[in-house]
Amino acid sequence: MTPTGLSAGAGRLELAHIVRLAAPVVGLALLAACGGVSIRPDPKLPKALIEPIPARVGIVIPDEMKKFAHKETRWGVDWQVALGNGHQHLVHDLFKSTFNSVEEGDSIDNVKIKPGLKAIFEPRIEQYSFATARETGGRYYAVTIRYRVDLYTPTGEKADSYTLTGYGNALAKGVSSGKPLERASVAAMRDAAAKFLVQFPEQPAGKRLALNEAVEAEKAPTLSAGVTAIDVVPIDEPTPIEAATTPALEPPKPDTASDEAGGLEKAPEKKAT
Numbered sequence: 001m002t003p004t005g006l007s008a009g010a011g012r013l014e015l016a017h018i019v020r021l022a023a024p025v026v027g028l029a030l031l032a033a034c035g036g037v038s039i040r041p042d043p044k045l046p047k048a049l050i051e052p053i054p055a056r057v058g059i060v061i062p063d064e065m066k067k068f069a070h071k072e073t074r075w076g077v078d079w080q081v082a083l084g085n086g087h088q089h090l091v092h093d094l095f096k097s098t099f100n101s102v103e104e105g106d107s108i109d110n111v112k113i114k115p116g117l118k119a120i121f122e123p124r125i126e127q128y129s130f131a132t133a134r135e136t137g138g139r140y141y142a143v144t145i146r147y148r149v150d151l152y153t154p155t156g157e158k159a160d161s162y163t164l165t166g167y168g169n170a171l172a173k174g175v176s177s178g179k180p181l182e183r184a185s186v187a188a189m190r191d192a193a194a195k196f197l198v199q200f201p202e203q204p205a206g207k208r209l210a211l212n213e214a215v216e217a218e219k220a221p222t223l224s225a226g227v228t229a230i231d232v233v234p235i236d237e238p239t240p241i242e243a244a245t246t247p248a249l250e251p252p253k254p255d256t257a258s259d260e261a262g263g264l265e266k267a268p269e270k271k272a273t
Contacts, residue, residue: 036078133172166192
């Protein structure tokens with residue numbers, strides 16, 4: 001009896017592997033012919049299962065965040081990710097979930113005149129980067145978004161500054177590139193929101209606000225200043241692929257996530273020039 005069945009089975013597996021690897025290349029070629037990829041990620045945050053901090057705070061969403069768009073050409077394809085509208089919704093939902101009362105304005109000066117504030121927050125997007133299925137071996141798309149959140153006193157003095165990184169990925173299905181990239185982007189935004197929601201209450205400023213006390217202006221930095229990060233939120237479906245230890249422009253590798261990657265951290269002090 002010859003091992004015909006085994007050979008046929010191996011052949012089918014090899015063909016499936018070739019098809020999986022070829023699909024991203026074919027998809028990119030089609031995208032290049034059709035004018036590229038343009039997406040507008042807009043996440044919906046689930047209801048937070050925590051008690052809001054009993055303080056009234058202000059938020060300022062700067063124009064650069066409202067209009068933030070990532071554009072690049074890679075593999076002959078034009079990629080455009082409009083993040084402004086989605087992040088306006090994300091910031092509103094996040095801070096309303098985190099605090100008892102929220103006032104919004106278009107500048108620090110505009111917000112600080114509001115009565116009863118205990119703090120003012122100003123979030124920014126510092127970097128957006130992604131990896132395509134072609135760069136992950138045809139398996140998934142991955143996104144990294146780095147944020148800075150500046151914290152001010154009710155009178156507009158700088159109190160602190162934090163950095164936060166969200167990671168997301170989504171399985172590559174078919175030849176579509178827009179949908180998995182959008183899902184990965186939404187996952188990264190939700191990951192960052194979850195980290196802030198869980199970790200900020202443990203920061204010194206969060207503990208003051210939990211007592212309904214106003215934050216204070218920052219003191220001179222010390223060499224020991226630092227913040228413990230929280231766990232990365234798993235995002236992939238159906239099998240989690242965590243992207244925590246990978247540099248921004250490289251595809252994340254499964255099972256390499258550090259328990260401290262991407263969490264809320266005290267931002268380094270900017271030196272005056």
